[in-house]
Amino acid sequence: MDFYLLVFLLIVLAGSILVYVYYLKEKKEELDSIKRGFCPRCHHENIELVDRRGGGCSGALLLSYECADCGYYNSFAVENDGGCGSGKCR
């Protein structure tokens, strides 16, 4: 394989990993902010849970939040705490 092509691929790979890690970090900070009741964008206490999907025994839960002030909208995949052993299953 061409050496320069290999280096190029490594740079692209490293770049996409960095972007992904940064994305996850930002997503986590936004979720932390929402859990405390604040909108991550405008920091008002107007963040609302607008949609909730999944859950049950499958584990993952998709929560969608929306801010009434600035229109911020985002979905977060969270682990369903408890699972089948907790008796929360429906």
Ligand SMILES: [Zn+2]
């Ligand atoms: Zn907002």
